[in-house]
Amino acid sequence: MRQALRNSGIDQVLAGGAKPSQLSAVDLDGIELAQTGYDLDGGLVDVHCHLGLGPQGATDRQTTLDQAASAVSAGILGVRDCGAPTDTHWLDAQREAGALVPRLVRAGRHIARPKRYLRGFALELERPQDLPEAVATQARAGDGWVKVVGDWIDRSLGADADITPLWDEALIVDAVAAAHENGARITVHTFAHATLNPWIEAGVDCFEHATGADSDQIQEMASRAIAVTPTFLQVDKFPEFAAQAGDKYPRYAATVTALHAGHEQQVAAMYEAGVRLLPGSDAGGSLPHNSLPRELLAWRRAGISDSEIMRLATVSVREFLGLEAHWLGSVTYEANPAENLQYLLNPLAVNLSGAGATQIPEQPVRF
Numbered sequence: 001m002r003q004a005l006r007n008s009g010i011d012q013v014l015a016g017g018a019k020p021s022q023l024s025a026v027d028l029d030g031i032e033l034a035q036t037g038y039d040l041d042g043g044l045v046d047v048h049c050h051l052g053l054g055p056q057g058a059t060d061r062q063t064t065l066d067q068a069a070s071a072v073s074a075g076i077l078g079v080r081d082c083g084a085p086t087d088t089h090w091l092d093a094q095r096e097a098g099a100l101v102p103r104l105v106r107a108g109r110h111i112a113r114p115k116r117y118l119r120g121f122a123l124e125l126e127r128p129q130d131l132p133e134a135v136a137t138q139a140r141a142g143d144g145w146v147k148v149v150g151d152w153i154d155r156s157l158g159a160d161a162d163i164t165p166l167w168d169e170a171l172i173v174d175a176v177a178a179a180h181e182n183g184a185r186i187t188v189h190t191f192a193h194a195t196l197n198p199w200i201e202a203g204v205d206c207f208e209h210a211t212g213a214d215s216d217q218i219q220e221m222a223s224r225a226i227a228v229t230p231t232f233l234q235v236d237k238f239p240e241f242a243a244q245a246g247d248k249y250p251r252y253a254a255t256v257t258a259l260h261a262g263h264e265q266q267v268a269a270m271y272e273a274g275v276r277l278l279p280g281s282d283a284g285g286s287l288p289h290n291s292l293p294r295e296l297l298a299w300r301r302a303g304i305s306d307s308e309i310m311r312l313a314t315v316s317v318r319e320f321l322g323l324e325a326h327w328l329g330s331v332t333y334e335a336n337p338a339e340n341l342q343y344l345l346n347p348l349a350v351n352l353s354g355a356g357a358t359q360i361p362e363q364p365v366r367f
C-alpha cells in the first residue's frame with residue numbers, strides 16, 4: 001500500500017520541484033489516496049505533550065521543529081501543549097508556511113516550586129503565595145489553558161520522602177479562580193491520592209495522570225465533569241522510578257509501585273464511571289513526540305474497545321478542546337483504525353489543513 005502511494009502523483013509533483021505547500025486540492029484529485037486508504041478527518045489529537053521540551057529542558061528551534069514533524073508524521077494533527085519552558089507561538093507561522101507542525105493549544109509554562117519538579121522544566125515559585133498571580137500570567141500567555149504541578153516527591157524528608165502536594169487549599173481556590181477569571185481552564189499534574197480533593201473542591205477542569213484517585217474521587221470527577229489524562233506510557237515508567245529511588249526513598253518507591261499496580265483497573269473504573277478520559281502521550285522530556293499511537297494501543301489494557309479509544313482520541317477530545325476537524329486536516333491509513341488500532345502505527349499520508357500540504361511520512365514511523 002505504501003509503495004502504491006509512493007508511486008502515485010504526489011511523489012512526482014514533489015520530485016518536480018513544487019514545495020508541498022504549493023500543492024492544491026486540484027493537484028490531488030487524480031491520485032488514489034481516497035480510494036486506497038481510510039481518511040481520518042482531523043487526525044489524532046494529543047492532549048498532553050510538550051513541544052520544545054527535551055530530557056534536559058528547553059530545546060532549540062530546530063529540535064522543536066523536528067519534534068513537531070515527528071508528531072505530524074505519526075498522525076497527530078492537534079495538540080494541547082501541557083507546559084513548555086519557552087514560548088512556542090513562533091511554530092504557528094512555521095505551520096502556515098507548510099512545515100509539519102500540528103495545531104497547538106498551549107498552556108504557557110508549568111508552574112511548580114523549587115526542587116519540586118524536574119529541573120529546568122517549570123516556572124519555579126520561591127513563594128507559594130505567588131501561585132494565583134503566576135496562574136493569571138500564564139493564563140494570559142497561553143491559549144486557554146494553565147498547567148500546575150500539584151504534587152512531587154519532597155526529598156527534603158529524607159527516608160520519609162513521598163509524593164506530597166505542593167500547595168495548600170486556600171492557594172488552590174485562588175489559583176483556580178485566577179485561571180477562570182483570565183479566560184483559561186486549569187489542569188493539574190498529580191500522582192498522589194492526597195492531592196486531588198482540594199483541586200476537585202476548587203473546581204479544577206482537568207487532571208494529568210490522576211493515578212491516586214480512589215472510587216469516591218472518581219465519582220466526584222464524573223459528576224463534576226472533570227477530565228483526566230491517564231498516560232499509560234508514563235505510568236509504565238513507575239517501576240523504573242521505584243528502582244531509582246531504591247533504599248534511599250523507600251516510601252516513595254512503595255507509593256509508585258502501588259500506583260502502577262492499580263493503574264489499569266483504575267482507568268477502567270474511571271471509564272465505567274463516565275469520567276471524560278483524554279488521550280495524551282506526555283511526550284517531551286523522556287517520551288518521543290510520535291508516542292500517541294502507542295499510548296492508544298496501551299488503552300486496550302483498561303478493557304476499552306478500539307472504536308471507543310478512537311472516539312476519545314478524535315471527536316471527544318476535539319469537542320473538549322474546541323477544535324474543528326477541518327482546522328487540523330486528515331490522515332490516511334490503510335484501513336479504519338477504529339476497527340483495529342494497529343493501523344495507527346503506519347499512517348500512509350498526512351494532509352495538514354491550512355498549510356495546504358499533503359505529505360507522505362518520509363520514513364515509516366518508528367517506535
Ligand SMILES: [Zn+2]
Binds near residue numbers: 048049050082282
Ligand atoms: Zn507532562
